[in-house]
Amino acid sequence: MTSFDANGVTLERVREFVWELPREGDMRSPARVLASEALLEQIADDKTLEQLRNATHLPGITKYAICMPDGHQGYGFPVGGVGAMDAETGCISPGAVGYDINCGVRMMTTNLTYSDVQGHEEELVDALFDNVPSGLGGGGIVEGDIDTVEEVLARGVDWALEHGYAVEDDLLHCEDEGMREGADPSKVTQKAKDRGKNQLGSLGSGNHFLEVQRVTDVFDGEVGEAFGLEEDQIVVLIHCGSRGLGHQTCNDYLRKIERHHGGLLNQLPDKELAAAPAGSQLAGDYYGAMNAAINFAWVNRQLIMHRTRRVFERVFDRSWEDMEMELLYDVAHNIAKKETHEVDGEQRELYVHRKGATRAFPAGHPDVPRAYRDVGQPVIIPGSMGAGSYVLCGGEASMDLTFGSTAHGAGRLMSRTQAKQDYWGGDVQQELQEQQQIYVKAQSGATIAEEAPGVYKDVDEVVRVSDALGIGDKVARTFPVCNIKG
Amino acid sequence: MAFELREHTADIAVEATGETLEETVAAVADGLAAASCNTDEIPPDTGDRFDLTVAAESREALLFEYLDELIYLRDVRLELPVENRVRIRDQRPEAGDADDEEGADDADDRWTLEGSARGVPLSEIDAREVKAVTYSEMRLEAVGGESGSETAGWEAYVVFDV
Numbered sequence: 033m034t035s036f037d038a039n040g041v042t043l044e045r046v047r048e049f050v051w052e053l054p055r056e057g058d059m060r061s062p063a064r065v066l067a068s069e070a071l072l073e074q075i076a077d078d079k080t081l082e083q084l085r086n087a088t089h090l091p092g093i094t095k096y097a098i099c100m101p102d103g104h105q106g107y108g109f110p111v112g113g114v115g116a117m118d119a120e121t122g123c124i125s126p127g128a129v130g131y132d133i134n135c136g137v138r139m140m141t142t143n144l145t146y147s148d149v150q151g152h153e154e155e156l157v158d159a160l161f162d163n164v165p166s167g168l169g170g171g172g173i174v175e176g177d178i179d180t181v182e183e184v185l186a187r188g189v190d191w192a193l194e195h196g197y198a199v200e201d202d203l204l205h206c207e208d209e210g211m212r213e214g215a216d217p218s219k220v221t222q223k224a225k226d227r228g229k230n231q232l233g234s235l236g237s238g239n240h241f242l243e244v245q246r247v248t249d250v251f252d253g254e255v256g257e258a259f260g261l262e263e264d265q266i267v268v269l270i271h272c273g274s275r276g277l278g279h280q281t282c283n284d285y286l287r288k289i290e291r292h293h294g295g296l297l298n299q300l301p302d303k304e305l306a307a308a309p310a311g312s313q314l315a316g317d318y319y320g321a322m323n324a325a326i327n328f329a330w331v332n333r334q335l336i337m338h339r340t341r342r343v344f345e346r347v348f349d350r351s352w353e354d355m356e357m358e359l360l361y362d363v364a365h366n367i368a369k370k371e372t373h374e375v376d377g378e379q380r381e382l383y384v385h386r387k388g389a390t391r392a393f394p395a396g397h398p399d400v401p402r403a404y405r406d407v408g409q410p411v412i413i414p415g416s417m418g419a420g421s422y423v424l425c426g427g428e429a430s431m432d433l434t435f436g437s438t439a440h441g442a443g444r445l446m447s448r449t450q451a452k453q454d455y456w457g458g459d460v461q462q463e464l465q466e467q468q469q470i471y472v473k474a475q476s477g478a479t480i481a482e483e484a485p486g487v488y489k490d491v492d493e494v495v496r497v498s499d500a501l502g503i504g505d506k507v508a509r510t511f512p513v514c515n516i517k518g
Numbered sequence: 519m520a521f522e523l524r525e526h527t528a529d530i531a532v533e534a535t536g537e538t539l540e541e542t543v544a545a546v547a548d549g550l551a552a553a554s555c556n557t558d559e560i561p562p563d564t565g566d567r568f569d570l571t572v573a574a575e576s577r578e579a580l581l582f583e584y585l586d587e588l589i590y591l592r593d594v595r596l597e598l599p600v601e602n603r604v605r606i607r608d609q610r611p612e613a614g615d616a617d618d619e620e621g622a623d624d625a626d627d628r629w630t631l632e633g634s635a636r637g638v639p640l641s642e643i644d645a646r647e648v649k650a651v652t653y654s655e656m657r658l659e660a661v662g663g664e665s666g667s668e669t670a671g672w673e674a675y676v677v678f679d680v
Contacts, residue, residue, distance in 0.1 A: 078527045105527040107654030107677055131650045131679045168554070168647045169596045169640030227593040237647040238680050276593045279650040279679070283586050286653065290579065291624075303653040447525035448680060476644050478556070518646060 033069065038076030041085065049497050050433075052096070053081070058299075059088040065099040066434070068497050074445060074489055078105040080112075086301045087115050092122015092310065094375055094382055098434055100389050101497040102443030102489060106130070108304025111388035112443060116435045117310070119370050119381040123296070124315045125307035126285045126322070128385040130366040133281060133322055134329035135240075135273030137412045137440075138206075138362035139423065140337055141259075142355050144266040144348070146246040149513060152347055156244060157471040157514040159343045164242055164336055166235040167475030167518040173233025173335040181225045181277070181328075184232065185217035188327030189334050197331075197338045205359040205403060207391070210330045216320025220277070221284045224321075228277030228328060233335030237479055237518025239444075240272040242336065243414075245421060245510035252507045255425050258407045259360055261508045268357075269421060269510070270336050271414055273366065274329035281325050285318045310383070319370075319383075326367060333362060360423075361401075361410035363390050365440035371399075373435055384435050392426035392438040392504045400426065411504045413495060415442050417472060417515045418464055418485030422495045422506065429502035438504030439495070442488035455481040471514045479517055521549035526677055530648070531655070534674045540604045542658070542672035543581055547588055547602035547635070553678055554598055555645035565597055565638040573627035578658050580606070580629040585651035585676065588635070597637030598645050605632045649679040 036043040036051060043051040043065060051072060053063040063084045067075055075081065080103050087097040087109050094116045103112030108127035117123050149156065165171050174180065174197075183191050189210025192198040203209045217225075235242060247265045250256035261267070274281075289306040290297055292314055297306055308315035337359065341352035348355065368385045375382075393400050395408040404410060408425035415421045419442070430436045446454070457477030464470040464485075474480050498504040524531035532549030536542035551557060572587050574580040588599045610628045654677045663670035 107529065107652040107679060111528060131652075168592075168598075168645045223590055227590060230596075231593070236649075238649070276590075276649075280586075280590060283582075283650055287579070287582070287586075291575070303656070306653070444528045447527055448530055449523055449525045476646050478644075479646055 036072055038081060041081045049501055053085060059085065060091065061088045061093045061096050063088050063097040065103070066497060066501060067101045068493060071101050071489065071493055071497065075099065075103050080105050080110045083108065083110040084113065086305060087113060087128065089300050090115060090117060090123055090125060090128070090305060090307055091296070092118035094118060094380070100439040101494045102439040102441055104443050106387065108302050109387050112439065113387045114389045114434055114437045115385045116373065116382040117385070119310055119383050122310050122383065123307035124310065124318055124368055124383045125305055125385060126282045126318055127304045127306055128387055129282070129322060129368045130387045131279045131282045132273035132366050133278035133325040134364045135366040136329065136333065136362060136364040137269060137271045137414055138333050138337060139360040139412050140268040140340065140357055141261065141360050142266045142357050144355055145264045146266060149244065149266055153471040153514055156347050157473050157516060159347055160242060160340065160514065161473040161516045163343050164235060164339055164516060165233065166516060167237050170234055172231045173339050176229045176232050178225055178229060181229050182217045184328055184331045185220055185324035186215055187211055188330050192331050192334045198334050202334065202359045204401060206330060206362045207364065210334070212323040212326045214320060215323040215327050217324050219317045219321035220281055220324050224277045224280035224284060227280050228275060231275040231277070233332060233339065234275060235272045235336065235518055236275055237475065239483060241417065241515055241517040242340065243269045243417065243512050244514040245269055245512055247508055248420065248511045249509040250507070252505065255407045255507045258404060259410055259423060259507060260358070261423060267510060268340055269412065269414060270333050272332060272336065274325045275332060277328050278325045281321050285314070285321065288314055322368065326364065330362065361412065363412050365390050373431065382435070386437055388440050389437045390440045391436055392424070392430045393436045394426045394428050394430055411438055413439060413441060413491065415491035416485040416488040417470065417483060417512055418468060419491050420509045420511050422491065423508040424495065424498060424504035425507050427502040427505045430504065433501060434503050438498045442491040442494060444487060445489050446487040448482045451482045451484055451487045452478060455484040455486070457481045460484045470512045474517045476518070483517065521545045521552070523549065523553055529677055529680045531675060531677045535671060537671045539577070539672050540606050542674050543584065543606065544602045544604040546581065546674050546676050547585065547599065550585060550588060550648060550678065551598055551600045554648050555643050557600065560600055560638055560643060564642050565636050567634050567636050569632065569634045571630065571632050573630045575626050575628065577629060578656060580631055581658050581674065581676070582651055582653060584631050584633060589648065589650060595637055596640050598640060598643060599635035600638055601636045603634045652677045652679055
């Protein structure tokens, strides 16, 4: 196949798994989709391609707007989208970061094996569910006041370290050591802080979850060893973001941009793409606020991880240090970062927007934490609660092909309303337990139905494409044991 | 006044209709509640009503601000707003359609919405989180009558991030 037609959009095949939407009309760059034909069929099934084309209208977009193999329709910018805008002449777009700023995933390793956990699954899932706040209005692990929120926004995981919710080693295994430079709490509105103060250390709902998993395969022994992964080992995966504080920050800035940069907004095909021109007051303010929200999300995941250590201590009657419960890595998948990339032989500063995409810097990159610099940045790709998840490492080709990015998950296939018609939460829960020995507990049966394994794309296929393109290389696969969600 | 929940791959959309702008906007807010929980299971007499006021420079922006405020109040009051009522005032009725100029600020807000809702404590219901209102594909428009000349009612379409 040399081209692919979908609802009036024609993609040209560049090479295997690389499809290009040529520049035309008001597009400022071409767009690319990285997918197998099977995934492309699914991507073309909703408004993903239209949204990807719209994203190329953003000023300063460099090379091309890119859709990852797990891409699907979002709002404004597609989920699974990567767009790098020139940091001097381009723009920064809250809509291209997404509502849940620094929504992301972290994985904690342990020295437990699956057999250590078998027989304790029910106790473990109940204890996690009772101790990790989830759902709507469930409170947080820390009942903070505004001063606490300000500290968290400014200092990130360093705040958690000072207050006994983290150890030094946790910081060394987190992007930016858990503290984003340029975070400016004064640019986060009072409304956002009000929402954040009773949600610090909470999962939320939707597709967020905490999952105990077992490692089923290690594909790359050398990198697996560097990541501390081996077959049959128990690991914990935590997926959540900056909660109401991040959501409010996104909308606060969408509105500010609408009020102050209406001229630019009117040139864009979708209001949700609202962008502040690079160098403007609002671009600087949003970057400061977003960086602060990134810190909030890191602390959120840190608090949940630390609470999980305590739960394991009670269930297994051993100290967490004895169980070697250590942070493998924390990846953000809704974020914009000022990064330096080589474009046409020139070093350029770009705002790299990753919305539903993960940074995947290869071995040797100076921004990869020292612990992993020889093998590449760990990338964690969660699958659905009935399928495996993957650990990858940043691939050699990522800098050239995707501004150092890869996929972020399986990607949704089916709408939430359709899912609730097709599935009933209780049945899904029972089937997972009886057929796959996966113990699931959620605040709401509807959430289980909406997150049923059948609503997601095939994570194996997403990872196959990432691995084949060399943007994120397969290291290990894990499979769920217990899962809690909102 | 009526609303329907519409499909969206990752999120959820509310489509609402009403005879007036106010009815339609209130119906979107009721749709937001329905997207958050099974409204049949909401206890009828729990929670007190509260008031809210928002202002914006255009009708669409007013709808956005209103829904954003409801989500904010849900998180800080720990209550789900249901049975929404809305009064909308256009403070410059003589003016033409909102034509926002670059650099406009709060002073140019001509549209005001005074709303009220019953706040059902989240602890009493099985509700899930709607993260935010979005502008994506948003529509708020008058629809013509059969003759095509007069306004028969209003329609709105809003995508929420879940």
